[in-house]
Amino acid sequence: MKAIVCKAWGLPDTLAVEELPDPVAAPGHVVLDVQAAGVNFPDVLIIQGKYQYKPELPFTPGNEVAGVVRAVGDGVTAFKPGDKVIAFSAHGAFAQQLAVPVQALMPMPPGMDFDTAAAITLTYGTSHHAVVDRAALKAGETMLVLGAAGGVGLAAIEIGKALGARVIAAASTDEKLAVCKEHGADELINYGTQDLREAIKALTGGKGPDVVYDPVGGDYAEAAFRSIAWRGRYLVVGFANGEIPKLPLNLALLKGASLVGVFWGEYAKREPKANLAGMMQLLGWMAEGKIRPHISARYALAETPQALNDMAARKVTGKVVIQPQR
Template structure:
């Protein structure tokens, strides 16, 4: 099968388009003919050897998969060959065929095309787990989303509004913030032009924000934390800025706040029942028209490295998807 192959850890330019053998499956796994696979920030880390998961070389990156079942493990129930599915795997999605754990595989909603389906599960799953399970966001609270025009950030804006919060979107350009407005943001902050802490305080009447959703890290983390409300919740989602910030621990003390880690992939594996319930709710909201994945661009499989570079260069507004067909 054709695949994007990582032979040695490094930047996207190290990847090659070539052949890998069709992967074998265990009894609790499903072999999928991949139609589309979205690009996520962990993909840029795993190819550099910087992610929690370090596959044996060579391997193919890619986690968020939509496609058609080709084969079933002996213990898999509830699916059949030919079913259209969407699912999540640690890696292997930038290929014509990939393996999905059965517990991380779902029927593809018939009203959702393959590109949308590939862009849906990880981004919305992460944000819903963060806001609902970890922060327990309440109606009427304020939510600040950093990197708000990115793949997960935009879903946090959408879901925050769906859950009844006042949403403040922070991003690096006015063009990105205009998209955040389209997706429901009540207020916006361009943190390349405005002081993040000062403007957040102004927009909340000096109170600060109840919940901060941070998939970026880097230089804006401490400024955002200084603008959190008493008993606020700071969600650590990722480090798209490229460096992990060091937090002065007197700030959580003075703010009476919580710093909360968000790792949706581990949650999906450790609590599959809860994850299935949440995924079904998200799919229902999609059908109701409440959620609309934003596809920034699609790339054919041979150009997957270009998609990863676009993500690293912060050119992406929404999701980028690799298509096989």
């Protein structure tokens, strides 16, 4: 099979397509023909050795997968060759085949295409854990989403609307904000041209948002935290900006506010039943048309470095996927 291989920590252009042995289905494992693999910002960090998870070199990056079961190992009874499935793996997704433990699989809902199936696990799982579980966002509350046009940002918008909240989307260009509007955002802030604090104040009547969803970090974090409502919840989702902000903790005291960490990967590992329940709720919302992943680009396996470069340069809206069989 062909696979993307990372042999040394570095930028996307150091990755290469190589021919590797086909994986074998060990006991309790399943081998998939990968039809689509989601690309996420952590992939850009992992290949540079800058993420909290560091695979042993060499390795194949990527963890969101949709595909067809090719073979099953001893003891696997829930799936059979030919089944269409969704999987989440620690790494290895940017390849034509992938072996995963059976616990990492769930059936693809009827009628769902592979690209959509590969776009829901990490982004929507992260945002569901953040918004529903960690923030406990309620109908009628207001949520501000920073970096709102990215994969987790759009997912947060849709989940917020499914819960009956008012959602303010903040992004760096009008083009990105137009995508946010299409996915349900009630109000828009272009923090490339507007003062973030003043815009939040105007849109909330000075009250501030009940929840701030922040996958970006950097310069806008303190302005957003200073604007948060009494008893607000500030969701620390990630640092796509590349800078980890240092927030004055007296702000939490003055607002009676909470800084809430969001680490979906660890949550899924420690609380698998709760995570599965969240995924089932997401699939239900998808069937009802309340959430719909926005896939802005598709890349062949050999184009994986370009996909990661586009992600790093913030050229991506919503999700992009790799199609390894191309």
